[in-house]
Amino acid sequence: MRSDKVIELNLEYGRPSTAEALSKMTDSLSALKRQGCKAAILIHGYGSSGTGGSIKAAVRKRLGETSMSGIVKAYAGGEQWLCRKKELLSMCRSLESFERRISGNDGITVVIL
Numbered sequence: 001m002r003s004d005k006v007i008e009l010n011l012e013y014g015r016p017s018t019a020e021a022l023s024k025m026t027d028s029l030s031a032l033k034r035q036g037c038k039a040a041i042l043i044h045g046y047g048s049s050g051t052g053g054s055i056k057a058a059v060r061k062r063l064g065e066t067s068m069s070g071i072v073k074a075y076a077g078g079e080q081w082l083c084r085k086k087e088l089l090s091m092c093r094s095l096e097s098f099e100r101r102i103s104g105n106d107g108i109t110v111v112i113l
Helices: 018-034 054-063 078-091 093-102
Strands: 006-010 039-043 074-077 108-112
Touching: 006 018, 006 093, 018 039, 018 054, 039 093, 054 074, 054 108, 074 078, 078 093, 078 108, 093 108
Parallel strands: 006 039
Antiparallel strands: 039 108, 074 108
């Protein structure tokens, strides 16, 4: 069985602006793809303060843009994991070891590169 490398990327560390987090995400995903990484787990938080969540919304919007089509094959929020698990694991089996952390977690997005 081949080894599919999965990297965690914490986009909320240091409390960046939404623009800074998006820039870090885009640059990091491009670099990881070039390095042969198969998947990334983006930690962006979920807006627990009641007013936040701007990074989460912006990340998911950007991942769906055509500018990311050469980098991103698929993505799903942690809350979508159970519905998309089979599809995502077929693209990167190594995500199995992160399943307990991903499943139902609104503050995480899984990206297949």
